[in-house]
Amino acid sequence: DIQMTQSPSSLSASVGDRVTITCRASQSIGTYLNWYQQKPGKAPKLLIYAASTLQSGVPSKFSGSGSGTDFTFTISSLQPEDFATYYCQQSHSAPPTFGQGTKLDI
C-alpha cells in the first residue's frame, strides 16, 4: 500500500494567516492526490482533487500543488471557519490511503 505522510501533524495559526500543509507519498502518484477538510463531529468534505483542481463550490482561498511524491495545500487567508483537520488522500492505486491528518487550530 502507498503510505501518505503529512506534516505538520498540528499547526497553530491566526485569522488572516497563510498556512501550508505538505503531504508526501511513499512512491510516485502523479497528480492523483486529493485534499479533504473535516470539522469536529462532521464528515470529511472534498476540497481539492487531482492535486490542484478545486471542487465545485469551494472558495479559491484553498489551493493545492505538486506531483510525484511531494504535494502542498495552502489556505491563503485563514478565517474562523477554516480551523479543522485536513487530510490528503492518494487515488493513484487501490487501496486509497489517507495521510494521518493535520489539525489546524488557533
Next chain:
Amino acid sequence: QVQLVQSGAEVKKPGASVKVSCKASGYTFTGHHVHWVRQAPGHGLEWMGWFNPNSGETNYAQKFQGRVTMTRDMSINTAYMELSGLKSDDTALYYCAKEWGYSAMYYILDYWGQGTLVTVSP
C-alpha cells in the same frame, strides 16, 4: 442536492455483526460507486472498500476481506455495509461516500454521509 443519510448508532457485543445503511438521493444511484471509510476515535481515515450499485460488484480492502459484505437495494437507493466478527478495535465512525466518477472509479470521494457510530463493548 446530493445527500447520503446513514442509519443510527449501534452498540454491539464482541463477535456480533452490524449492518449500516446509506440512503442516497439527489443523483443517479446506479451511476456512482459507493465507498465505505471508517474512523476510529481520535484516529484517521481508513478505506474499507467500494460497491458498484449498478452491477453489484465489490472490492474490499484486504484487511476486511472475509468480514465485510457490501450490498444494495436499488428500489430505495440504499447501500449497506455489514461487518461481522466484531472486535473492540472495530469501534469507529463508519462513513459511506459517493465516488466522483460516473460509471468509473477514480477513488475521489465527493460526498459523504454523516457517519454511523458503531461501539463494540462486552
